[in-house]
Amino acid sequence: MTTTLPAAGADWNLAERAETATQRLDRNWACLLQELRVVLTGVQLLTGFLLTLPFQQRFSELDGGLRWLYLATVGCSISATAMLTAPVALHRLVFRRHMLQWLVARSHHLTLVGLVLLGAxxxxxxxMIFDVMAGGKAGAAAGAATMAAWLMLWVGLPLMARRGTRADVI
Structure with missing residues (x-):
C-alpha cells in the first residue's frame, strides 16, 4: 500500500505548511493520537466504574429496567474502550508496512464510532444515577439532556463549523 494522498489539498498543504503528503499523514496520525490520549482516560475510568457497580450492595435493589439500562451502558462503554484503543493495536500490526494512509483512515472511523458509543x-x-437518586422522570430527563448536550457539542457544533468548507482529501 502507498502512503500518497489524492491531489486534492496537496497543493495547499505544500504551499501553506511546506508539507508533503507523507508528512501530512504523520501530522494527522499525531493529532489523532493526541485526541485519543485525552478521551481514553475518561472512557477507561468510566468503564472501570461501571464494572464495579454489580459488586455494590445496593445494585441488587435495581429493578429490571435499570438492570437492562446498566447492561446497555456498560456494553457501550466497553465497546467505546475497544474502538478508541483499536488504533494503537492497528498501528502495531501494520508497523513498517507503509500503510499510514490506511491506518489514519481506519483509525479516524474507529474513533468516530468510539465517540458515539462513549456519548451513549x-x-x-x-x-441511571438520576433515576436511582430522584426517580424515573428525573433519570429520563437527565439522560435526554446529557444526550442532547453531547450531540450538540460533539456533532452539531462541528457540522455547523464545517458548512461552506470541503475536505482536503477524498
Whole structure:
C-alpha cells in the first residue's frame, strides 16, 4: 500500500505548511493520537466504574429496567474502550508496512464510532444515577439532556463549523 494522498489539498498543504503528503499523514496520525490520549482516560475510568457497580450492595435493589439500562451502558462503554484503543493495536500490526494512509483512515472511523458509543454510555450513566437518586422522570430527563448536550457539542457544533468548507482529501 502507498502512503500518497489524492491531489486534492496537496497543493495547499505544500504551499501553506511546506508539507508533503507523507508528512501530512504523520501530522494527522499525531493529532489523532493526541485526541485519543485525552478521551481514553475518561472512557477507561468510566468503564472501570461501571464494572464495579454489580459488586455494590445496593445494585441488587435495581429493578429490571435499570438492570437492562446498566447492561446497555456498560456494553457501550466497553465497546467505546475497544474502538478508541483499536488504533494503537492497528498501528502495531501494520508497523513498517507503509500503510499510514490506511491506518489514519481506519483509525479516524474507529474513533468516530468510539465517540458515539462513549456519548451513549455517558447518557446511560446520567440516566441511571438520576433515576436511582430522584426517580424515573428525573433519570429520563437527565439522560435526554446529557444526550442532547453531547450531540450538540460533539456533532452539531462541528457540522455547523464545517458548512461552506470541503475536505482536503477524498
Amino acid at each position: 454510555a455517558v447518557s446511560g450513566v446520567a440516566t
